[in-house]
Amino acid sequence: MGDPWITDWLHLLARWFHLVVGAAWIGASFYFNWLNNNIRPMQDPSGRLAGGLWAVHGGAFYEVRKYKGAPETLPKTLHWFKWEAYLTWISGLTLLLFVYWLDAGLTMVNPDSGLGVGATTAIGVGALVVGWLVYDLLCKTPLVDKPGLGFVVAVLLLGGSAFGLAQVLSPRAAYIHFGAMMGTMMALNVFFVIIPGQRAMVDAMVNGQDPPLAKGRAGALRSLHNNYFTLPVLFIMVSNHFAFTYGHEWAWAVLVALSLIGAGVRHWFNLHGKGEKNAWILPAAAVAMVALAFVSHGPKAAPKPGAQVPSFAQIQVLLGKHCTQCHAAKPTFQGITAPPKGLLLTDPKVVQGNAALIKAQAVDAQIMPLGNLTGMTPEERALLGAWIDGGAPLE
Numbered sequence: 001m002g003d004p005w006i007t008d009w010l011h012l013l014a015r016w017f018h019l020v021v022g023a024a025w026i027g028a029s030f031y032f033n034w035l036n037n038n039i040r041p042m043q044d045p046s047g048r049l050a051g052g053l054w055a056v057h058g059g060a061f062y063e064v065r066k067y068k069g070a071p072e073t074l075p076k077t078l079h080w081f082k083w084e085a086y087l088t089w090i091s092g093l094t095l096l097l098f099v100y101w102l103d104a105g106l107t108m109v110n111p112d113s114g115l116g117v118g119a120t121t122a123i124g125v126g127a128l129v130v131g132w133l134v135y136d137l138l139c140k141t142p143l144v145d146k147p148g149l150g151f152v153v154a155v156l157l158l159g160g161s162a163f164g165l166a167q168v169l170s171p172r173a174a175y176i177h178f179g180a181m182m183g184t185m186m187a188l189n190v191f192f193v194i195i196p197g198q199r200a201m202v203d204a205m206v207n208g209q210d211p212p213l214a215k216g217r218a219g220a221l222r223s224l225h226n227n228y229f230t231l232p233v234l235f236i237m238v239s240n241h242f243a244f245t246y247g248h249e250w251a252w253a254v255l256v257a258l259s260l261i262g263a264g265v266r267h268w269f270n271l272h273g274k275g276e277k278n279a280w281i282l283p284a285a286a287v288a289m290v291a292l293a294f295v296s297h298g299p300k301a302a303p304k305p306g307a308q309v310p311s312f313a314q315i316q317v318l319l320g321k322h323c324t325q326c327h328a329a330k331p332t333f334q335g336i337t338a339p340p341k342g343l344l345l346t347d348p349k350v351v352q353g354n355a356a357l358i359k360a361q362a363v364d365a366q367i368m369p370l371g372n373l374t375g376m377t378p379e380e381r382a383l384l385g386a387w388i389d390g391g392a393p394l395e
């Protein structure tokens with residue numbers, strides 16, 4: 001990983017850039033969805049317009065027109081929206097490379113799988129490639145004309161990948177690679193289908209031919225898929241901050257449930273935009289969300305009254321065995337050059353002050369020690385939990 005401060009800065013810049021271009025991409029996508037939904041018929045002697053709308057923003061008035069087919073003459077400057085998508089994908093891959101693939105021993109390996117660094121990384125990278133190939137192939141079958149069946153197949157295949165990835169990758173890597181797989185489908189949809197289709201349309205127009213309808217339809221279908229992917233992918237990108245999702249015993253099921261809720265909410269917006277009233281999707285999504293929160297985060301057994309609280313000496317032994325290789329001023333763990341998150345578990349006051357955070361990561365979600373590289377046992381986790389539940393006393 002080289003000098004830590006350089007990699008830290010590169011990481012920060014890549015993440016910032018990824019967020020900015022991602023916001024631009026999703027923003028443009030939401031704006032055009034909104035535009036399409038709000039275009040209304042307007043006075044049009046030429047008969048070429050599908051409609052138009054007026055908007056006011058930032059102290060100015062804007063008028064937008066939508067054409068049924070192509071305009072009579074093509075304007076000199078025609079704006080395309082594609083770099084947002086490409087740059088989001090490229091910066092996303094850069095982040096995957098630096099945060100996961102180059103550091104796979106720490107970040108990707110799932111000790112339960114018995115797979116080594118090479119095989120684990122290959123599966124992570126392969127998921128993006130195979131995911132796209134399978135999806136692209138399915139989009140060229142008659143399945144695309146059967147939305148109901150297509151949805152069932154998509155849920156089964158995506159659910160299967162979430163389950164599969166959770167068996168072979170570390171929990172966080174499984175989440176991110178599942179999101180990156182969908183993000184790859186979205187970006188490559190733009191690159192291989194949507195933009196070439198638009199280019200063919202423009203070329204046909206310039207040559208005075210009819211626009212190729214099949215290409216337009218394929219592009220519209222991929223745009224619709226991208227639309228449904230947006231909310232699940234955005235959840236996955238922030239999921240790394242929420243250990244109770246990816247750290248859950250059934251992390252893959254939490255992932256599938258949240259993705260379905262996200263896509264469902266997107267569906268409601270699509271129906272709403274078309275002027276269709278739907279009364280049950282939003283309440284159902286809300287109920288599903290509450291149910292998921294309760295099922296996944298059910299009340300934990302309270303510590304038995306009168307149970308003996310372990311001594312800090314016992315806890316220090318445990319921290320020395322499982323944590324301070326990394327969480328020390330001078331980590332001894334290979335590849336770790338500074339205490340992760342500045343968390344010095346060699347300092348009793350720091351341990352006590354961060355007891356709740358330690359419980360969340362090492363007792364409840366069990367994502368620390370990283371990848372359980374030190375083989376911390378359930379008994380040791382219970383001991384740590386009992387000490388924290390007992391008020392984390394330092395004597």
Ligand code: HEC
Binds near residue numbers: 324368369370
């Ligand atoms: C192999 C190295 C390694 C070991 C061993 C390890 N950690 Fe960590 N720990 C990390 C890394 C890396 C991070 C930062 C992860 C990230 O980027 O979010 C981290 C983050 C944390 C955090 C989150 C801090 C925050 O501000 O979000 C806590 C809490 C934590 N570790 C506790 C523990 C405990 C308790 C143990 C021992 C039971 C332990 N760790 C063992 C590498 C390790």
